[in-house]
Amino acid sequence: MARRLRFVPAARLMLVGAAALLVAACSGAAGPTPSATPDPARDKLAQILARGTLVAYGTTDYAPQSFVVDGAVRPAGTKCLPNQRTGPELSGFDAETSKVLAKGLGVEVCFVDMHWTQLTSGHWGDNIDIAYGSGAINAERMPDLWMTQPYAYSPQRFVVRSDSSYQKPSDLDGKRIGICTGCTVESYLKGTLQIPGVDLVQKVTDPVLVGYEFEAPGLDALAAGETDAYLSAEQVAVDAIKRGMPLRMLDEPAFGMYLTGFVDKASGLDEAAFVARVNDIIDAAHADGTLKALSMQWFGADYTTPAAAFDISKLGQQIQ
Numbered sequence: 001m002a003r004r005l006r007f008v009p010a011a012r013l014m015l016v017g018a019a020a021l022l023v024a025a026c027s028g029a030a031g032p033t034p035s036a037t038p039d040p041a042r043d044k045l046a047q048i049l050a051r052g053t054l055v056a057y058g059t060t061d062y063a064p065q066s067f068v069v070d071g072a073v074r075p076a077g078t079k080c081l082p083n084q085r086t087g088p089e090l091s092g093f094d095a096e097t098s099k100v101l102a103k104g105l106g107v108e109v110c111f112v113d114m115h116w117t118q119l120t121s122g123h124w125g126d127n128i129d130i131a132y133g134s135g136a137i138n139a140e141r142m143p144d145l146w147m148t149q150p151y152a153y154s155p156q157r158f159v160v161r162s163d164s165s166y167q168k169p170s171d172l173d174g175k176r177i178g179i180c181t182g183c184t185v186e187s188y189l190k191g192t193l194q195i196p197g198v199d200l201v202q203k204v205t206d207p208v209l210v211g212y213e214f215e216a217p218g219l220d221a222l223a224a225g226e227t228d229a230y231l232s233a234e235q236v237a238v239d240a241i242k243r244g245m246p247l248r249m250l251d252e253p254a255f256g257m258y259l260t261g262f263v264d265k266a267s268g269l270d271e272a273a274f275v276a277r278v279n280d281i282i283d284a285a286h287a288d289g290t291l292k293a294l295s296m297q298w299f300g301a302d303y304t305t306p307a308a309a310f311d312i313s314k315l316g317q318q319i320q
Contacts, residue, residue: 044267045274048107048129053079056098057119057131057262058090058111062214064239064298065134066092080110087111093235093298094132097151100290101130101261104281116213117182120145124264130278134233136184136257137315139194144265146319149279150258150307151291155234156185157249158204159222166229169203169252175228177204178218181211184257185231193255197314200255215240223247235299258310272319279312 038046048054060068072089080086087099087109095111102109112128119131122144134154137147158177160166166175179186187193189207193200210227212218215236222230223245232240237249261282263275285291286308295303 038270038273042270043273044129044263044269044271045277047269048105048274051079051107053108053110054098054102054105054130055084055110055112055128056095056102057114057128057133058085058095058098059113059116059133059214060085060090061216062092062094062134064092064235065094066090067095078110079108084110084112093152093294094134096294096298097132097261097291098130100285100294101132101278101281104284105277116180119262120182122264123266126264126267126269129263129274131262132259133262134259135262137195137260138184138187138257139196140187140192141262142315142317146263146265146271146275146317147312147315148261148263148275149282149312150260150310151282151285152259152295152303153256153306153310154259154303155253155256156188156231157234157237157253159219159230159232159237159240159247159249160228161222161225162246162248164228166250169250169254170205172207172229173205175204175207176210176226177207178210178212178222178227178230180214180218183214185254186211188255189231195257196316197311198256198258203252203254219245219247235301235303238299256306258307270320275319283308 040047040050059066067090069089069091074086074089078086090111099109114128119133120135120141132151136154137150158169158172166172177189179189184193186209188200189204189209191202212221215232218230219232219240221227231254237247241247261278263271286304291304292302295301
């Protein structure tokens with residue numbers, strides 16, 4: 001038996017449809033409401049994008065990682081403050097990594113220097129947003145700093161004078177070893193270093209530690225005979241030897257560490273979105289070869305591929 005079709009006027013259909021939409025809207029069933037735009041006064045990523053600048057740590061005398069470019073011209077119309085260095089004024093592997101991040105964010109990079117021990121203790125007062133300074137992931141720093149996806153891996157090597165008799169790390173037991181004060185190598189030689197996901201072996205016992213602000217003065221002191229050895233990042237040691245310093249590295253590395261970008265936990269802003277964006281940009285820079293190319297440019301070797309494989313989730317950070 002055929003069904004009779006009932007004619008419904010178009011105007012009535014429109015009224016029924018409008019009523020259905022009204023009911024759906026009142027019941028919350030009309031779909032998700034677009035999220036509010038993050039407030040730059042509350043959110044770190046929103047602040048950076050609104051400001052148009054990424055303020056990064058940039059030391060001035062740590063070649064080939066970070067150094068002042070002689071004769072660089074400060075761009076007209078820069079958004080960087082007078083007490084900040086602009087991108088063209090600073091270069092090196094760490095500085096260029098900051099520039100990669102700024103480019104990924106679509107903002108201008110600006111650099112601010114800071115004493116290393118102040119940097120690693122956090123509480124920056126939001127004077128900088130992130131620090132790429134060849135600083136490593138270690139558990140001692142994690143109460144004060146968020147760790148981002150590593151951008152490089154750095155073997156740590158014992159450096160001695162070229163005419164010394166030392167051949168292996170244990171030859172340095174009880175000897176005077178120079179270190180960067182407040183750096184990961186100091187914790188290692190003290191036996192207190194913990195790197196999540198990395199097994200460490202103490203290769204020197206009872207060293208007498210001699211502290212320096214960073215590698216350059218420590219290597220100078222070693223060359224002058226003031227210490228027996230210096231525990232240095234391989235990249236820095238290789239550069240010093242290439243420049244003619246009378247030094248050599250022991251064949252056996254002490255340990256290796258993952259270099260990361262630090263973000264200050266004491267910021268008064270929500271940093272979760274910023275750290276997530278940093279990790280995405282660094283992952284992409286690993287994947288497309290950008291960081292590897294920078295490593296080859298500045299060190300003549302690839303120090304980035306092992307860092308790309310590091311699983312940042314192992315740190316268990318609950319970023320706020």
